[in-house]
Amino acid sequence: MPQSADKILDHELLFREPEYQEIFRTKKENFEFNHPDEQIKQIVEWTKSEDYRQKNFARDSLTVNPAKACQPLGAVYVANGFHKTLSFVHGSQGCVAYYRSHFSRHFKEPTSCVSSSMTEDAAVFGGMNNMIDGLANAYNLYKPEMIAVSTTCMAEVIGDDLDAFIKNSKQKGSVPEDYDVPFAHPQALLGRQGRDYNAARARAR
């Protein structure tokens, strides 16, 4: 039996035991219908060849294992460097989950960041209410001294105007009028032009 209470093996060594090696063998043989081992070896060799190298460098559309991330991550990173500043990312909430996880894994520290949690209806009607409610909630719950706002793809592509939304939010009392809410559109180009281009493309279709 591979496991015992005296010497507990976890994934590092457990699967090297013969019982597991056997089930791996039968799984591969009977159910995976993979290419033959010979062919796999052949391709391994080919990836070391000049032909592969040329094809790889000729790539202009596919990106593989890039060494970069997206712009709002940088905005969150900057905001985290300021004392008692909460970063607020206007757009889909998945992005914030990812930024927080990414930084927490890297620094092994808690990473605070909030999202305006825009969903499908906000994609159609715009995210102003999300901004108004979001700023109010973040301000009341976490009591930061400053909230730094940036956007995700979704908010950028639909053309949400952070300046206007923040002004509206202050008017509605989400945060005090003189409270600092600096903002940046990570892809400022898209803010204005994007909407017009998309509308034109949609009409052309």
Place this chain on the structure above:
Amino acid sequence: MSVTVEERKAANKALIDEVLKAYPEKMAKRRAKHLGTFEDGKPDCGVKSNIKSLPGVMTIRGCAYAGSKGVVWGPIKDMIHISHGPVGCGQYSWAARRNYYIGTTGIDTFVTMQFTSDFQEKDIVFGGDKKLDKIIDEIQALFPLNKGISIQSECPIGLIGDDIEAVSKKKSAQYEGHTIVPVRCEGFRGVSQSLGHHLANDAIRDWVFDKADPDKRPDFVSTPYDVAIIGDYNIGGDAWSSRILLEEIGLRVIAQWSGDGSIAELENTPKAKLNVLHCYRSMNYISRHMEEKYGIPWVEYNFFGPTMIEKSLREIASHFDDTIKANAEKVIAKYRPLVDAVNAKFRPRLQDKTVMLFVGGLRPRHVIGAYEDLGMNVVGTGYEFGHNDDYQRTTHYVKDGTLIYDDVTGYEFEKFVEQIQPDLVGSGIKEKYVFQKMGVPFRQMHSWDYSGPYHGYDGYAIFARDMDMAISSPVWGLAKAPWKKNA
């Protein structure tokens, strides 16, 4: 000093009321519906679920892309999954999930690689279909052994009106029927990862099952003992430590969905005699479909902790003949000494310790049995993206008076733990350092904190070791500065 159930319920209610005071009134009313205490005898946990998160509250949830690419499609090892859109989504989900697999990465398997169309502004403006077309050509040229390609849509794809279905059909025809699956899992869809699972399941139904040739593999011979493991992502090897038990009782596991899964296994699953479903939330959809279309029955099972394992092995065996039923008893007897030894070793230190959980869509209820096998008590639990049927199932796991929190916010979770002071918190990476810095032992219950497997008997030993390691570590006694002690 032990608290009665009535006292605990009252304390929970007071705690919830206190926590809600921090919200603006309108928001407090909405959050109140997601927080409560379980009452014995009720059909569900009395909380609303699976609705929009409030803006700005620091929800722990992710998005549909995460549910589709991260959870369902990503682990399928011999396919290439394109994160279609800007580089971020693919980057943050690159090799982040410990869905283990065996293969030669870059040659016949691709799970820990990042393939993306790296959308730039011109792709948003002019559309990404042409680029996608070329990407598929480049993949075929550089990774010739790939058995299929999936296109995992990111937010912009749905907003700019790209036609990834047309590109998929065209390229699939061009490459002689190569499996190319478009998945509409844009992040803004739905309210959490959950819709992503659903969309992913539907894409498998429409683009893998419906397009598969049933006679493609004449050398696959069915047996009356064929089962498929559905909804096990092999975190740290979970599916393997489950598979070994099913095979020990005499069944033949023909497919794993989707940890260490290959597309051939997916295509052959309609030949199974029984689908055994672990993660109900993410794969009930395809299980229901297979029952409807192919007549394959499915049964939910739980391999966390010996009590649940025994129950599950007997339940699964009951769908087969006496040989299998007898084997199940043999296997249960075989592992009993291991279970007893593990319990003898760890229960003394873990007895009566309290736990608060917050995980995704299954584990907030499913692991409770394993904790109870070690003598521990789960005093609070909640789901990121569970639906009402998950909360109904939870009633069979939680005790009277357990605190329930749906889509808990960062603020709420911190206040709950501060007040309740559990001996252990089990949640995710975003929560780990928050609670450890508060002086509360923590174990990640998504990634198993880089440990695992936790499924099956072999996994139970590891689970016990880890919970003990976390709670009994002498470091917690050193958390207070010496000049603050005995003040």
